[in-house]
Amino acid sequence: AQKITQTQPGMFVQEKEAVTLDCTYDTSDPSYGLFWYKQPSSGEMIFLIYQGSYDQQNATEGRYSLNFQKARKSANLVISASQLGDSAMYFCAMREGPTGNTPLVFGKGTRLSVIA
Amino acid sequence: GAVVSQHPSWVICKSGTSVKIECRSLDFQATTMFWYRQFPKQSLMLMATSNEGSKATYEQGVEKDKFLINHASLTLSTLTVTSAHPEDSSFYICSAREQGVTNSPLHFGNGTRLTVT
Numbered sequence: 001a002q003k004i005t006q007t008q009p010g011m012f013v014q015e016k017e018a019v020t021l022d023c024t025y026d027t028s029d030p031s032y033g034l035f036w037y038k039q040p041s042s043g044e045m046i047f048l049i050y051q052g053s054y055d056q057q058n059a060t061e062g063r064y065s066l067n068f069q070k071a072r073k074s075a076n077l078v079i080s081a082s083q084l085g086d087s088a089m090y091f092c093a094m095r096e097g098p099t100g101n102t103p104l105v106f107g108k109g110t111r112l113s114v115i116a
Numbered sequence: 117g118a119v120v121s122q123h124p125s126w127v128i129c130k131s132g133t134s135v136k137i138e139c140r141s142l143d144f145q146a147t148t149m150f151w152y153r154q155f156p157k158q159s160l161m162l163m164a165t166s167n168e169g170s171k172a173t174y175e176q177g178v179e180k181d182k183f184l185i186n187h188a189s190l191t192l193s194t195l196t197v198t199s200a201h202p203e204d205s206s207f208y209i210c211s212a213r214e215q216g217v218t219n220s221p222l223h224f225g226n227g228t229r230l231t232v233t
Contacts, residue, residue, distance in 0.1 A: 035221055043207060045160075045224035052219055091159065101148045101213070104222050106160045 001026055004092050004107035012113050013082045020067070021077040021110045023092030031098040034075040036066065039089040039109070048090075051075055079112075087114045118144050118214050122225025129200055129232055137195045137228045139210030145190040146212035150222065151183075154207040163208075166193040200232045 013019035067076040093104040119142040152160040165173040172185035184196040209227040
């Protein structure tokens, strides 16, 4: 079974509008971390936001917020006030376990296109 | 912030030759580094976990004799693609996590685009 599922291969959003990118995850480990990365066409991986499994509140970082619904095992990324520069691939990823030496498992990604 | 430097950014080589890719953590120490591979329009797939001073751990299906990993110091890991073939053409990207920083994300290098002709 896939650990991270991103069901939207591509999304379009009008500039200045908000957009939600979906992510569901699968783990039996009570301690885990969820991450979102942005990958522009240049290929670099840019860290956006983190949510820990024990965090009570949804994470926010500037225009990015994470809608964490633990019971549903979902961790959707919300981008507010979209900008043309937000056009990129977005990957949801998970670290299982509490330690720092475990890798991230990535979803297949969602390509976001922001339209002027 | 934590920076991971990866070199080269791109390389073209002939079939049968070997290519070495370097990954350095510039302002932090990393006992563990991760190597990922990304085919066009696909996700990042973990290839191996590089451990400083010990052997790397390879994911299932990754040939350890073909993809040699050396983690000689706390700031440097190298991936050597030996006897490269066209099917090895891909985007290789390394990553590391800051030691001692709670919930630190993985910091990625800028990747290496390998083309084997």
